[in-house]
Amino acid sequence: MLFSFLNILIFSLSFITGILTKVTDNLIDEQAKVGTRLKYVFGAIFGISAGYLLSLSVETATIGIAVVIGVLLHERIDRSHQLAVALLVGIIAFLGLPQVSIPLLLVFIFFAFADEALNEYSDNLRKSMKKINRTLEFFIKERPLLIISGFAVSSYFGNWIYFIAILLYQIGYEAGNRLFYLAFRQFSETYGTQFIFDSYKCNSSKLDSEQFVRQMLDELPGIIGMQKISEPTAFRYYAEKEDESGVSGVVIIAESHIAIHTYPKKQLVKTDVVSCRAFNVHLAEEYLKSRLQPKEIIQTVFNRGKEYPKNIEEAEMLLRKERKQIKLPKIFESERKGLGKSDELIEKERMRLGMSLDLFEKPRRHLMFSMEEDSKKKKYELAPKREFRKKIEFQRLGIKHKAIDSERRELLGLVNKYNKEEFA
Incomplete structure (x- = not known):
């Protein structure tokens, strides 16, 4: 029966x-x-x-x-x-x-x-x-x-x-x-999952590409079964130390967000996947390995996450702040230089104004300014150098600083003088 x-x-x-x-x-x-x-x-x-x-x-x-x-x-x-x-x-x-x-x-x-x-x-x-x-x-x-x-x-x-x-x-x-x-x-609504994947000794040829980061952010949510609610965004980040510059990107998913920071000079990529529900960490790991080709990895899964704005512009601003706060491994650390506490003031004003971090095309290595010859325009251009560029940022942000104003006027005068002498 x-x-x-x-x-x-x-x-x-x-x-x-x-x-x-x-x-x-x-x-x-x-x-x-x-x-x-x-x-x-x-x-x-x-x-x-x-x-x-x-x-x-x-x-x-x-x-x-x-x-x-x-x-x-x-x-x-x-x-x-x-x-x-x-x-x-x-x-x-x-x-x-x-x-x-x-x-x-x-x-x-x-x-x-x-x-x-x-x-x-x-x-x-x-x-x-x-x-x-x-x-x-x-x-x-x-x-x-x-x-x-x-x-x-x-x-x-x-x-x-x-x-x-x-x-x-x-x-x-x-x-x-x-x-x-x-x-x-x-x-998971209370705790969530946070997967941090640090990739070392990556194929650095792609790490300086905003398109590459956008593509990864576009593909990864589908791989782990998440739903995108924004288009991926990526931007170039210029740090005080040139080897800490790179590309950062974020995509908002229904469950939370995925963020990527690249450091081409260090061949390092930091990926952060945060979700309010469980996802297959192994699929994310295999995908990141295949795209980044790291020789060494460090991965961590936490029983927690953090809320992220659903508005992509707000998320990008938060991402910029996060990148500045990232502490790289000690093997990459070097002595910090610059104007010290002015960093904090500049960053605060940037966030208030919603300004982009990439104020200049590329950080310079010298102390004040360089005069770069433009063969087409037949004149020298004033280019802010690495140590001095924060002072210029004060000006761009509308912060009054008499010493900077006078110093810049003096240097502009020198540039004009050289232009007259060289290209007369």
């Missing part, structure tokens, strides 16, 4: 085990911030549930062993899954295992392995930024080969426990995914 008490128990446990499988997977893959120990708790419950399910019938034992072997052959297993497998084996050893059909077991192993291979292939395509048909991707994610093989076996032998158990397990697997995010969304 198909709906006997034993079969109803089998079908119920198949559904529950599917839920536990996906919740455990998500706790690992998404690195959920409800605590790293929780994945072991769910892994243990999953192992006990699966072990008991396999001990109930020949059908569930055949399917379950095939799936475990298929996963192990692909080495898609971590410590929490190892705990689940260990408990599964322990439960079977204690309760006993029904005698399985070896030919059927081999059939299911083949299709379980093929499903894992297709799923891995789909993940690799996504990571390498190659296009894949969405319908085909959805079909692969549902692991259809095992379901189809279950239907074929059930039809041939007239035993529908195979098919129904596999189908209910898969339905439970999808339900587990939805339940996980529903529960985690409530938690």
